[in-house]
Structure formats: structure tokens, C-alpha cells
Amino acid sequence: MSDRIFGVVGILLAIGYVFAALAIEESFLSDAVGPKAFPLIIAAILGLSSLVIVLRPDAEPHWPALGRLVEVFASVVVLILYAEMLPVAGFVVATAFAAAYLAWRLGSAPLEAVLVGVGTSVGIYVIFHLVLGLSLARGPWGF
Amino acid sequence: MEMFxxxxxxxxxxxxxxxxxxxxxxxxxxxxxxxLPGLGPSNGVAIxxxxxxxMGLGATPSLILLTSVYYGAMYGGRISSILLNIPGDEPAMMTCLDGHPMAKKGLAGEALSLSGxxxxxxxxxxTWGLILLAPQLVKIALLFGxxxxxxxxxxAFMTLGGVSSTNQAKSAFAAALxxxxxxxGVDTQTGVPRFTFGEVHLYDxxxxxxxxxGxxxxxxxFIFLENRHGGSDAEGKKITVGxxxxxxxxxxQTAPTMLRTSFLGFLAGVLPGAGASLGSFISYSMEKRLVDKEGTFGTGDPRGVAAPxxxxxxxxxxxxxxxLALGVPGSGTTAVLLAVLLALNITPGPLLFTQNPDVVWGLIAALFIANFMLLAMNIPMVGxxxxxxxxxxxxxxxxxxMVSFVGIYGISGSTFDLLVMIGFGVMGWVLRKLDVPLVPIILGTLLGNAMENNLRRAVTIDNGxxxxLVDSPLSIGLWAIAIIGFVLPLIIGARVKAKMHARRDEEGSISD
Known part of the structure; x- marks a missing residue:
């Protein structure tokens, strides 16, 4: 069933890709092939392979229980927040929080999670910024 | 001797x-x-x-660093195979078969040093094969239009699925994706934006x-979060090396095995779409057929450790x-290494050997040096x-x-790229669950522009x-190999793959 849904999504993707390809405005200085042909070939392969996936699906993959899916989803949200907060809060603070969250969700006890978070963040800051001179996000406190 | x-x-x-x-x-x-199980050669090099x-390293130093990581990961994978019966990366899968039984017999140290x-x-x-073969391949490639x-x-795309995936439709899907x-982004030939939906960040x-x-x-x-696999695999197990x-x-006893399988593995590596996992698999299978007369393979035979x-x-x-010679990688990690070259504005392929000989030969020399370093690290320091x-x-x-985020942020300093990376991370997770191989996706994003440009150049030169595309013997030959490479696994591949993937886990999607 998963493969059938996946295949249908693939076909829809291919159709959407065709429409987007047809909508490309051609420049008057075009070569003999133009900017549309290659995408249309790709769309055909995408659509055909999706169709085969729909018609001949593999065995059902092992999906996690709902609780674990929520877990993955929550960590995605945290990582998005991390990306958005990085320029606002600065590298060290934002990274400490994100790393601590991940460590906690992977089964660390709260104290260990905090230590992992702070350790990762300060460690990366020292190695990559102070030693190697990589520019990291600067927060209001300059780190 | 020009070579020396x-x-x-x-x-x-x-x-x-x-x-x-x-x-x-x-x-x-x-x-x-x-x-470390969970970090293999391709994602190790990737981060x-x-x-x-x-860090502002030049082309040669970056390549030296990253190919040393690549060679090192090939060495390292065996450690957890032997000690824990868990392959540290996919190519080390076959090493479990005889390595772990040896460790159980109290020969862990011998197994580790022998495999080193x-x-x-x-x-x-x-590496010698690379020196001898690559320049010959370059000579052929110089004839290519x-x-x-x-x-x-x-x-490259059609043969990639042959061994790395269990389903040709899914590898075709991945390549097309x-x-x-x-x-x-902006079309390189005509300058019109394509599929950008007005988003300025996508123009490039x-x-x-x-x-x-991602x-x-x-x-x-995400895979680790999903399984809440938070412990170390070594927990509760006693590791004695001896x-x-x-x-x-x-x-x-194992020397002839090593020589035979080195040759076989090298061939498997050169073939498109194969890579190290196949190399260790066919090496083990061939040795088992060739020298395993007493049926000791699988019970801790040193030859079964040396072969893979x-x-x-x-x-x-x-x-x-x-x-290096064609600019077309055949495996996951070499695809990632190709990304390094492209990111540094170096076009791999035949011209690399004439325009940047310092990169090629510096890299090859570094591989020899790294190999000696690895031998030194992996025997006395294996503890x-x-x-x-x-x-x-x-x-x-x-x-x-966090290191992944730092790396990407370091390149562009843009939050948008981080969000795209998270998107790719989620996509990678879903596709891995569905057993869609990720390597063709990477290869597609890397080679897509070059592939399209060559298509358009070829057709434009011939006035539309x-x-x-099929009017020279060379290109007909290439197409024939491509079609055979795509169709053959459909016919005979099922059996080999069933055997090869019997032991694999979700790492299969990023197999090398």
C-alpha cells in the first residue's frame, strides 16, 4: 500500500513537473533544443517509473508506531526552529538547545542531555570558530 | 617512464x-x-x-583529506563487524560472516590485524591499478564528443540501479528525481529561470x-530518532581484543586469497554501479567457492576475513x-567525492589529467601515504x-x-539553505523507509546540468x-552497455541481490 501511495505521489509530481516545464518562458535566443526538452524527458521517466511502482509494489516497509512518527516530526520542528533562531540567538545558545533536545529524545537523562548540548555547542564553537576560523552565526552577545 | x-x-x-x-x-x-555503525563512508565524507x-583548503588538500576519510572508513568498518557482528558500514557486511566467529573463538586480535x-x-x-588504468581510460574518453x-x-544512471537497489523502477525514479x-535554477544556455516559482534563492x-x-x-x-536507538551497540558486551x-x-595461508580478491575487488570497483559492497560480496563468494573445500567458511576461517x-x-x-578519468562516479562515496571537485570548480574527466595533473597525482601519492598510515593505525592502535x-x-x-548544520551554514550563512537541508533530511528518511536508493538522487543533482548541456550541445551542433545521439559507434556501444546494464539485473539480478541483501539494514539505501 505504501508503494502504491508513493507511486501516485510520484505520478502527480511528474504531472506537476510537466506543467511547470511547459510554463518556462522561452527566450528568443534559444538553442535548437530549448530549455523545456530535457525536463520533459525527465518527467516522462519520473512518471513511467512511478507507474511501475504503483503496478508492482514492493513488500510493505516497516513503519514506526504513531508515537515514533510524532517523535520524528517534533524533531523536524525543533530543527526548523533552530535554523530560524540561529541568526537571532547566536550559534552557541541555539546549538546548545537543539543538541540537548536531540540527545534527550534519543534517550539521555535530562542532566546528560544538557551536558551533551552545552558540550557539543561549545566544542564546535572552539574547534570550528576559534581554531579553524569558520564564521558562525553571531547572536546579540557576539557568539 | 612518464608515469613514474x-x-x-x-x-x-x-x-x-x-x-x-x-x-x-x-x-x-x-x-x-x-x-561507528550509523556513520558510513558516504555520510562521513558528506559532513x-x-x-x-x-576552511579554505585548496583542491588538492581537500581531496587528500576526504579520500583519506574514504579509505579510512573502508578500514574502520571491519572493527565492529568482527567485535560486535554489526557491520560498521555496508561494505563490511561480509566481514561479519567469518570475522565474528573468529572473535568468538578468542581470535579477535588476530582477525583485526589480519583484516587490517x-x-x-x-x-x-x-592504487596501482588506478595509476595504470585511469590514463588508458582518459585516452578513450578524449575521443568522446x-x-x-x-x-x-x-x-551511469542505468547501471547504478543494477546492484545497489532491489527495484529498478525505484532507482529510475531516484535518478529522475x-x-x-x-x-x-537559471538555465545555463538561455538564461531563463526554470522551476524557481519566483523564489530568488532558487535562481542559482x-x-x-x-x-x-541532508x-x-x-x-x-531521523532513523535513529525513529528507532530511539540511543545506546551504543557495544553496551553490555565485553570487548576483548587479545x-x-x-x-x-x-x-x-591467506596471501593467495588477498591477491586474488584484490584483483577481483578492483574490477568490481571500476565497473559502473558497483562499488565496495559488491566488491566484498563477490570476493567472499568467489573465495568460498574456490578454496573452501572443508566447509570452514562462516565458522571463523581467516581466509573468509581476508577476502571481503x-x-x-x-x-x-x-x-x-x-x-577521476570520466567524471562519472559509480558508487555513493565517489559521488560525494565528485561533489567536492565540482564545489571547487574542478571538472573531473579526461581534461583533469591534462589541466590539473597536480591534483590527480598529488591525490594518488596521498593515497599511498594514507594507506601506510592506516596500516599503522589499524594494527597497533586498533584498541x-x-x-x-x-x-x-x-x-x-x-x-x-550539529556538525552538518555548521558545515552548511558556514558555506552560505543562509537560513534558507538550512531549511532546504532539513527538507532533504526528511525526504531522505521517507525514501529510505520506502527502499528508494539515495545515490542516484545525488548523482542526478551532480550530473544533471552537465548531462543536459551535452545533450543540447550535441543536438544543436547537428542542427536539431x-x-x-546514436550515430557514432562509440555512442551506440555506450547505449548498448547502458541498456544491458539496466535490463540484465531484471533477469538475473534477483538471485544475487537476495543473497547480498539478506543481511542488510536500512543503511542499504546509501550503500557504497
Missing amino acids: GNLADGFAIALTWQNLLLALLGCFLGTIMGA LIPLAFT IASFVGAFFA PAEYFALFAL GLGLATI GLDFLVAIV LFALSEV KLYPPMSMIK EAGNNAAAGGALVPM LFTRVLMIPSRILMPIVA DWWT
């Missing part, structure tokens, strides 16, 4: 303090990454690329480094041949790396995730005649 002159120049480049230190660092990190890039020697032999001969290149790219992603196209790090490294973090040097008789290790390291070297196995993934995975 070139090699001497290469050593002159590689033997600087900076390059030696980078090789040492790469070997060390690579061995650790190979040893280090942005860092090498932002086998790895050395495999990598050593493969745009039509032949287009056929060559098609060949990657190529489609590559078309995002998607950065393939962002895609690679697909390989971040999706791994004696670190194999008896001379054991080396003598020599095979996978030789294949790792062999896989560099098409990547250090066994301790790495004790790091629980609840500590390791947050570090991997599409038949030009």
Missing part, C-alpha cells in the same frame, strides 16, 4: 606538512566513521565536505552539498578510476578505535546533526537532429 615522473611530482605535492597532517587527520576520522570547503593487512593489500594494489558524454551519463532537482539552483548532507547525514539522525599480531602461518576486506578496499580504489564503539548514539547523533 608524474608519481614523483605527486609525492612532492603530497609530502608537505599540511598535506601529511590532513591525510593523518582524514585516516583517523575515517577509521572512526567507518567503525566533512562543507568544512573542508569553508588484507585492507592494506587491497588498497595498495588498487557531447553525444558520447550524454550516452555515458545515461549509462535527482536530475529534476538539478534543472531548478539547489546547492548539491546541501542535498547531500539526504545522507540528517536522514540518519593478541594483535597474526601468526606468520596465517598470513601465508581485501575486496572492499580494492573496490574503493577501483571506484576512483571512473570518477583505541574499539573504544570508540562504546560511544552511545544518543551522544553521537546530536553531534552529527536528435538522431545524432
Whole structure:
């Protein structure tokens, strides 16, 4: 069933890709092939392979229980927040929080999670910024 | 002998303090990454690329660092195979079969040192193979025009699925998805924006480094979160290494095996779409058929340890041949290495050998040096790396995730790229669950523009005649191989794959 849904999504993707390809405005200085042909070939392969996936699906993959899916989803949200907060809060603070969250969700006890978070963040800051001179996000406190 | 002159120049480049230190660092990190289940050669190299890039390393030093990681990971994978019966990365899968039984018999130290020697032999001969074969391949590649290149790219995609995936439709899907992603951005030939939906950030196209790090490294973090696999695999198991040097008789007994499988592994590596996993698989299978008369394979036969290790390291070297000589990688990690070259504005392929001989020969010399470093690290110091196995993934995975973010942020300093990377991470996770291979996606995003440009150049030169794509014997030959490579696995591949993938886990999607 998963493969059938996946295949249908693939076909829809291919159709959407065709429409987007047809909508490309051609420049008057075009070569003999133009900017549309290659995408249309790709769309055909995408659509055909999706169709085969729909018609001949593999065995059902092992999906996690709902609780674990929520877990993955929550960590995605945290990582998005991390990306958005990085320029606002600065590298060290934002990274400490994100790393601590991940460590906690992977089964660390709260104290260990905090230590992992702070350790990762300060460690990366020292190695990559102070030693190697990589520019990291600067927060209001300059780190 | 032009070859030795070139090699001497290469050593002159590689033997600087900076390059030696980078090789040492790469070997060390690579061995650790190979040893840790969950971090393999492709995602290990992937998270280090942005860092090498932002540290402002030049082309040769970056390549030295990253290929040392690649060679190191091939060595490191065996450690957890032998000690824990869990392959540290996919090519080390076959090493479990005899390595772990040896460890159970109290011969862990012998198994580790013997496999270290086998790895050395495999990598050593493969590096010589690279020197001998790559220039010959370059001579052929210099005859290629745009039509032949287009056929060559098609060949790479069509054969990639052959062994790496269990389902040809899914690998075709992955290739098309990657190529489609590559078309995002301003069209290089006519300057019109394509698939950008008005988003300015997309005009330059998607950065393939962002895609690679997201697909390989971040999706791994999600897999661990999903399984809440927070402990270390070594927890609760006693690791005793014991004696670190194999008896001379054991080396003598396994020497013919190592030599045979080095050759076989190298060939498997050179072939498109194969890579190190296949190298170790066919090496083990062939040796079992050839020398296993008493049925001792699978019960801790030293030859069963030497065969896959020599095979996978030789294949790792062999896989560099098409990547350097043709610019078409055949495996996951070489695809990632290709990304390094492209990110540094170096076009691999035949011209690399004439325009940047310093890069090629410096790299080859560094591979020899790294191989000796790895031998030294992996026999006397193997105890250090066994301790790495004790790091629980609840500590390791947050570090991997954060280093990925730092690398990507370091390149562009843009939040948008980080969000795209998270998107790729989620996509990689879903696709891995569905058993869609990720390597064709990466290869598609890397080669998409070159493939399209060659197609358009070929057709434009011939005034819009599409038949030009198949009107030279070379391109017809390439298309024929491509079609055979795509169809053959459908007919005979099922049996081989069932055997090869019997032991694999979700790492299969990023197999190398």
C-alpha cells in the first residue's frame, strides 16, 4: 500500500513537473533544443517509473508506531526552529538547545542531555570558530 | 617512464606538512566513521565536505583529506563487524560472516590485524591499478564528443540501479528525481529561470552539498530518532581484543586469497554501479567457492576475513578510476567525492589529467601515504578505535546533526539553505523507509546540468537532429552497455541481490 501511495505521489509530481516545464518562458535566443526538452524527458521517466511502482509494489516497509512518527516530526520542528533562531540567538545558545533536545529524545537523562548540548555547542564553537576560523552565526552577545 | 615522473611530482605535492597532517587527520576520522555503525563512508565524507570547503583548503588538500576519510572508513568498518557482528558500514557486511566467529573463538586480535593487512593489500594494489588504468581510460574518453558524454551519463544512471537497489523502477525514479532537482535554477544556455516559482534563492539552483548532507547525514539522525536507538551497540558486551599480531602461518595461508580478491575487488570497483559492497560480496563468494573445500567458511576461517576486506578496499580504489578519468562516479562515496571537485570548480574527466595533473597525482601519492598510515593505525592502535564503539548514539547523533548544520551554514550563512537541508533530511528518511536508493538522487543533482548541456550541445551542433545521439559507434556501444546494464539485473539480478541483501539494514539505501 505504501508503494502504491508513493507511486501516485510520484505520478502527480511528474504531472506537476510537466506543467511547470511547459510554463518556462522561452527566450528568443534559444538553442535548437530549448530549455523545456530535457525536463520533459525527465518527467516522462519520473512518471513511467512511478507507474511501475504503483503496478508492482514492493513488500510493505516497516513503519514506526504513531508515537515514533510524532517523535520524528517534533524533531523536524525543533530543527526548523533552530535554523530560524540561529541568526537571532547566536550559534552557541541555539546549538546548545537543539543538541540537548536531540540527545534527550534519543534517550539521555535530562542532566546528560544538557551536558551533551552545552558540550557539543561549545566544542564546535572552539574547534570550528576559534581554531579553524569558520564564521558562525553571531547572536546579540557576539557568539 | 612518464608515469613514474608524474608519481614523483605527486609525492612532492603530497609530502608537505599540511598535506601529511590532513591525510593523518582524514585516516583517523575515517577509521572512526567507518567503525561507528550509523556513520558510513558516504555520510562521513558528506559532513566533512562543507568544512573542508569553508576552511579554505585548496583542491588538492581537500581531496587528500576526504579520500583519506574514504579509505579510512573502508578500514574502520571491519572493527565492529568482527567485535560486535554489526557491520560498521555496508561494505563490511561480509566481514561479519567469518570475522565474528573468529572473535568468538578468542581470535579477535588476530582477525583485526589480519583484516587490517588484507585492507592494506587491497588498497595498495588498487592504487596501482588506478595509476595504470585511469590514463588508458582518459585516452578513450578524449575521443568522446557531447553525444558520447550524454550516452555515458545515461549509462551511469542505468547501471547504478543494477546492484545497489532491489527495484529498478525505484532507482529510475531516484535518478529522475535527482536530475529534476538539478534543472531548478537559471538555465545555463538561455538564461531563463526554470522551476524557481519566483523564489530568488532558487535562481542559482539547489546547492548539491546541501542535498547531500541532508539526504545522507540528517536522514540518519531521523532513523535513529525513529528507532530511539540511543545506546551504543557495544553496551553490555565485553570487548576483548587479545593478541594483535597474526601468526606468520596465517598470513601465508591467506596471501593467495588477498591477491586474488584484490584483483577481483578492483574490477568490481571500476565497473559502473558497483562499488565496495559488491566488491566484498563477490570476493567472499568467489573465495568460498574456490578454496573452501572443508566447509570452514562462516565458522571463523581467516581466509573468509581476508577476502571481503581485501575486496572492499580494492573496490574503493577501483571506484576512483571512473570518477577521476570520466567524471562519472559509480558508487555513493565517489559521488560525494565528485561533489567536492565540482564545489571547487574542478571538472573531473579526461581534461583533469591534462589541466590539473597536480591534483590527480598529488591525490594518488596521498593515497599511498594514507594507506601506510592506516596500516599503522589499524594494527597497533586498533584498541583505541574499539573504544570508540562504546560511544552511545544518543551522544553521537546530536553531534552529527550539529556538525552538518555548521558545515552548511558556514558555506552560505543562509537560513534558507538550512531549511532546504532539513527538507532533504526528511525526504531522505521517507525514501529510505520506502527502499528508494539515495545515490542516484545525488548523482542526478551532480550530473544533471552537465548531462543536459551535452545533450543540447550535441543536438544543436547537428542542427536539431536528435538522431545524432546514436550515430557514432562509440555512442551506440555506450547505449548498448547502458541498456544491458539496466535490463540484465531484471533477469538475473534477483538471485544475487537476495543473497547480498539478506543481511542488510536500512543503511542499504546509501550503500557504497
